Amino acid sequence: EEYQGAPTGADLECEGWRQEAALRMLNNNLDPEVAEKPEELVVYGGTGRAARSWDAYDAILSELRSLADDETLLVQSGKPVGRFRTHERAPRVLIANSNLVGNWDNWDHFHELEAEGKIMYGQMTAGSWAYIGTQGIIQGTFETLAELARQHYDGDLTGKTVVTAGLGGMGGAQPLAVTMNQGVCIAAEVDEERIDRRIDTGYCMEKADDIEDAIDRAEDAREAGEPYSVGVHVNAAELLETMLEQGYVPDVVTDQTSAHDALEGYYPDGYTVEEADELRADDPDAYLEASLDTMERHVDAILELQERGAIAFEYGNNIRGQVQDHRGMDDAFDFPGFVPAYIRPQFCRGKGPFRWAALSGDPADIHRTDEAVLELFPEKDHLRRWIDLAQEQVQFQGLPSRVCWLGYATDSEEHTERARFALRINELVAEGEISAPIVVTRDHLDAGSVASPNRETEAMKDGTDAVADWPILNALVNCAGGADIVSVHDGGGVGIGNSLHTNNHVVLDGTDLAAEKAAAVFTTDPGMGVIRHADAGYEEALDEAAHSNVRIPMYDE
Amino acid sequence: EEYQGAPTGADLECEGWRQEAALRMLNNNLDPEVAEKPEELVVYGGTGRAARSWDAYDAILSELRSLADDETLLVQSGKPVGRFRTHERAPRVLIANSNLVGNWDNWDHFHELEAEGKIMYGQMTAGSWAYIGTQGIIQGTFETLAELARQHYDGDLTGKTVVTAGLGGMGGAQPLAVTMNQGVCIAAEVDEERIDRRIDTGYCMEKADDIEDAIDRAEDAREAGEPYSVGVHVNAAELLETMLEQGYVPDVVTDQTSAHDALEGYYPDGYTVEEADELRADDPDAYLEASLDTMERHVDAILELQERGAIAFEYGNNIRGQVQDHRGMDDAFDFPGFVPAYIRPQFCRGKGPFRWAALSGDPADIHRTDEAVLELFPEKDHLRRWIDLAQEQVQFQGLPSRVCWLGYATDSEEHTERARFALRINELVAEGEISAPIVVTRDHLDAGSVASPNRETEAMKDGTDAVADWPILNALVNCAGGADIVSVHDGGGVGIGNSLHTNNHVVLDGTDLAAEKAAAVFTTDPGMGVIRHADAGYEEALDEAAHSNVRIPMYDE
Ligand SMILES: NC(=O)c1ccc[n+]([C@@H]2O[C@H](COP(=O)([O-])OP(=O)(O)OC[C@H]3O[C@@H](n4cnc5c(N)ncnc54)[C@H](O)[C@@H]3O)[C@@H](O)[C@H]2O)c1
Ligand SMILES: NC(=O)c1ccc[n+]([C@@H]2O[C@H](COP(=O)([O-])OP(=O)(O)OC[C@H]3O[C@@H](n4cnc5c(N)ncnc54)[C@H](O)[C@@H]3O)[C@@H](O)[C@H]2O)c1
Numbered sequence A, B: 001e002e003y004q005g006a007p008t009g010a011d012l013e014c015e016g017w018r019q020e021a022a023l024r025m026l027n028n029n030l031d032p033e034v035a036e037k038p039e040e041l042v043v044y045g046g047t048g049r050a051a052r053s054w055d056a057y058d059a060i061l062s063e064l065r066s067l068a069d070d071e072t073l074l075v076q077s078g079k080p081v082g083r084f085r086t087h088e089r090a091p092r093v094l095i096a097n098s099n100l101v102g103n104w105d106n107w108d109h110f111h112e113l114e115a116e117g118k119i120m121y122g123q124m125t126a127g128s129w130a131y132i133g134t135q136g137i138i139q140g141t142f143e144t145l146a147e148l149a150r151q152h153y154d155g156d157l158t159g160k161t162v163v164t165a166g167l168g169g170m171g172g173a174q175p176l177a178v179t180m181n182q183g184v185c186i187a188a189e190v191d192e193e194r195i196d197r198r199i200d201t202g203y204c205m206e207k208a209d210d211i212e213d214a215i216d217r218a219e220d221a222r223e224a225g226e227p228y229s230v231g232v233h234v235n236a237a238e239l240l241e242t243m244l245e246q247g248y249v250p251d252v253v254t255d256q257t258s259a260h261d262a263l264e265g266y267y268p269d270g271y272t273v274e275e276a277d278e279l280r281a282d283d284p285d286a287y288l289e290a291s292l293d294t295m296e297r298h299v300d301a302i303l304e305l306q307e308r309g310a311i312a313f314e315y316g317n318n319i320r321g322q323v324q325d326h327r328g329m330d331d332a333f334d335f336p337g338f339v340p341a342y343i344r345p346q347f348c349r350g351k352g353p354f355r356w357a358a359l360s361g362d363p364a365d366i367h368r369t370d371e372a373v374l375e376l377f378p379e380k381d382h383l384r385r386w387i388d389l390a391q392e393q394v395q396f397q398g399l400p401s402r403v404c405w406l407g408y409a410t411d412s413e414e415h416t417e418r419a420r421f422a423l424r425i426n427e428l429v430a431e432g433e434i435s436a437p438i439v440v441t442r443d444h445l446d447a448g449s450v451a452s453p454n455r456e457t458e459a460m461k462d463g464t465d466a467v468a469d470w471p472i473l474n475a476l477v478n479c480a481g482g483a484d485i486v487s488v489h490d491g492g493g494v495g496i497g498n499s500l501h502t503n504n505h506v507v508l509d510g511t512d513l514a515a516e517k518a519a520a521v522f523t524t525d526p527g528m529g530v531i532r533h534a535d536a537g538y539e540e541a542l543d544e545a546a547h548s549n550v551r552i553p554m555y556d557e
Helices: A017-029 A054-066 A107-115 A135-152 A171-180 A192-200 A211-224 A236-245 A273-282 A284-307 A319-327 A338-348 A363-376 A381-393 A417-430 A469-481 A512-535 A539-548 B017-029 B054-066 B107-115 B135-152 B171-180 B192-200 B211-224 B236-245 B273-282 B284-307 B319-327 B338-348 B363-376 B381-393 B417-430 B469-481 B512-535 B539-548
Strands: A042-044 A071-076 A079-085 A093-097 A161-165 A184-188 A228-232 A352-358 A401-406 A438-442 A485-490 A500-508 B042-044 B071-076 B079-085 B093-097 B161-165 B184-188 B228-232 B352-358 B401-406 B438-442 B485-490 B500-508
Touching: A017 A054, A017 A438, A017 A500, A054 A071, A054 A079, A071 B469, A079 B469, A079 B512, A093 B469, A135 A171, A135 A338, A135 A352, A135 A381, A135 A401, A161 A171, A161 A211, A161 A236, A171 A184, A171 A192, A171 A228, A171 A381, A184 A211, A184 A236, A192 A228, A211 A228, A211 A236, A236 A284, A273 A284, A284 A319, A338 A512, A338 A539, A352 A363, A352 A417, A363 A381, A363 A401, A363 A417, A381 A401, A401 A417, A417 A438, A417 A500, A417 A512, A438 A512, A469 A485, A469 A500, A469 A512, A469 B071, A469 B079, A469 B093, A469 B469, A469 B485, A485 B469, A500 A512, A512 A539, A512 B079, B017 B054, B017 B438, B017 B500, B054 B071, B054 B079, B135 B171, B135 B338, B135 B352, B135 B381, B135 B401, B161 B171, B161 B211, B161 B236, B171 B184, B171 B192, B171 B228, B171 B381, B184 B211, B184 B236, B192 B228, B211 B228, B211 B236, B236 B284, B273 B284, B284 B319, B338 B512, B338 B539, B352 B363, B352 B417, B363 B381, B363 B401, B363 B417, B381 B401, B401 B417, B417 B438, B417 B500, B417 B512, B438 B512, B469 B485, B469 B500, B469 B512, B500 B512, B512 B539
Parallel strands: A071 A093, A093 A485, A161 A184, A184 A228, B071 B093, B093 B485, B161 B184, B184 B228
Antiparallel strands: A071 A079, A352 A401, A352 A438, A438 A500, A485 A500, B071 B079, B352 B401, B352 B438, B438 B500, B485 B500
């Protein structure tokens, strides 16, 4: 079996659309347009894989093809390990990836097991079959920068320069998210092919010859007040140090190299990519040391730029945690993470990166869903702006897909924003206005789905950053509600031992069953965000609970 | 609200039996006959609690009383945090206790959060509302010693002496389990009241004046080939050291002090209980040091007794892990854990401590279930022996209950042993032969429910001791199957960061819904044991899979 992207159209390989959706989403994850290294089963984010091996991949497909409408397939770290009779309303696939018992929950033990083929890194959406390429992250990045612009500037980034690094699967969204906000972006990337790829797919405008050239082009655009983005083929640490030497201070500095994985995600300075890959193979310990040395310089430079007036934030790759843990940098956390800085208020209201894909493969189906969003929420200007921008500027990769941050916010019928959208789409599928089922899923980075003290739950008001009961309850309650796929992963974007998070899919095939599932899951899932933040004492969450009738047991008594 | 044990009889406080079962099982956990320190909400095993606080307890009760048949209540570390509409076939209660993100998954961080009221230690059956007192563990202890006797002696313990310590909630089962196997037991316990309690409830025969006296009485009984048990009020380390000094070597040595919790479970030598409790309150660090010092002597003595010919095994309290981690004892693991030594072959076949309680409160209902077991499995002699012994010697505590190790082992209709039993009981409830619903649950220590490298998954054949994907899949698939309560805990009997494990309850109320739930869950749950051990390469599991038609995806292709 080879990776060629998802099958499309109305003919099923499986016994039902729920199984078919799982099969298509897994294959979509590995579409060469979507995945970073499909030939190694690597989807994105360092070594985030969709299946443990090609044998496991084949076996998953063959299990899905014969799975009955009342059976459930179990996937353990990318390998199918069992299937049981459950019932129609239950999930069709349950996935647990990369999870280790606390005292063994570290990269060393993980790598030992991985080398023996006993475990797999699932990242977030890789092992949960919900990655949709850079288009999946783009709105999150856009929203983060928009919020930054609201807090610090006049609501957009006109005349402001954002310096970052990493043009991988997710980081590649940065240049476009900056220009969508009218700003200027300089992005360092050690792998020149990645820069070219972002240019080919419209995520980045140009490639500079060198640092000098990048700064010059950026300054021209900034002075003209024009949106502009440029990639530069250089190590991030070197880019920032050079800027410091030259006395150049950008408005904003951040980073999306895969620093969460010092061995396979981050590149040390002083090596080409090829040299570094060789070093990793020959002497992984030496690689690790070199990689962490570069990270230390990288963080030092970010802190110094912040000192000189730049707005600095960590973009969820745990670079602060890495240098704190492995280089004893006590001031590593002196610049904030993006969640407490820009995202948490949204999480309090159950808002997060909700997304959906058209199983037909037909872009017209997504355009119909775009219309549906605008019809359903006509009052939301920012949603309209986002849909317009996305239609204009975001190319589809693999199955046509869309991301929209939707939340709880019930209407008079007590349906949440997310549920209203899903129920409407389900109707459109039933009516034939959409040509095949739509599968709805989300990022693991969502309102109530994750415990990650260096990222999504950094600096929680009540100090419960590390309490992992919440994602477990999230997975269980979405399973109870009848999500079609439920997954639980350790690690994700911040690395093994640093987070626990979940995902779910619901297949909207136009049936009543789908409507029941959607109404339940798209209430429980954002609802977890509201109750988790209410429990931590956030006013926005308590306010949302009051307005949207979310029961908080020990609060209203 | 005060703890008075479970309400009984046919009148419901809740809207349905599933919610009522949750309410009764929670209260049963706190029955003074069942719990060790109900006034502190402590059920057993160090500080294993049923609810985070009395306020949380009250709130859980009030939520359960108003919970609809299609709603699900969420409990986070013993506190009710939300409730959502799901559907009838879904669980009524979902529980996650004590879970922390890997790098924070340690006692220090746990104690910080606990002190602020942000988390609770759920142990195994305490926070999952499935503790039924010492009667719950007695069969497990009996089976373990029976297997030891099969491996080393003639099938029973006649003329053999077992030395152990700890007569707490679970450890208290040891003397009776030894005498049920015809052996002699000497048990050290620092808290004299615990000895008296075990004597009052028939778990231990006598109390010795001192070590000398205990050995004399034990030797008399051993020589006479009589079953006998004696408690001695002394620290375990002192008991074993004295035996070594005197050149007395018992046949078997083990231990069930709460060593997994050095601060609140284990008592240091040289202090009375009152003095130790004072020291803990005044100077917890000093307590910890003293406690670990005693543990080191304790383990040294066990190893020396083993050297001199005793059969030594750790009984799941992580005393080996404690002295290895905190005292650098490299030889701590030179004596085996009880699971690899005696229990794993049963896990491979999906067998584990299945148990049930009569919500009526009427012992006659349990006697009817005893008959049902014998009617269903007439060929199983050891089951008959167990039921006879239990009826004679095991006193009920709180709700009348029974434990029976049942497994997968399908019949021609593809129902597992566990499912056949549950379906039969459900019929008996429907027919009115049993006066009120029976709730079926189990220990967290079960075939496919736990990852615990120092206990249940110690020394797995393929080295996957620490892979926690399995318990997560177990919880999810039981939730998918429709268990009425599903719970996921960190820590349990081996302490924070050392395990992840799950539980579930199914309420047999005589309805078709209950039959559907039972048929699914009592297949998925033991089935996880079979597939987990098959995946690790155990012959017994592969054999069970072949005989019982358990699909192992990548095996039979
Ligand atoms: N919280 C979020 O929403 C969020 C979003 C996106 C990404 N992230 C995190 O950002 C990181 C990147 O994610 P991704 O999917 O794009 O990963 P990826 O592995 O696909 O891409 C990382 C890129 O960084 C480049 N790189 C590595 N080290 C470098 C260095 N020192 N200098 C310059 N370039 C370097 C690599 O060549 C690669 O192209 C991950 O750690 C991810 O978890 C978080
Ligand atoms: N794996 C299993 O099936 C299994 C079964 C039972 C118990 N355990 C483990 O065994 C331990 C005991 O469980 P429990 O529920 O009985 O706990 P518990 O806390 O109710 O009782 C522990 C008893 O040990 C006594 N004790 C403590 N330190 C002592 C010492 N140094 N010398 C003598 N007595 C001492 C205490 O006074 C107390 O009575 C726990 O660690 C538990 O996890 C495991």
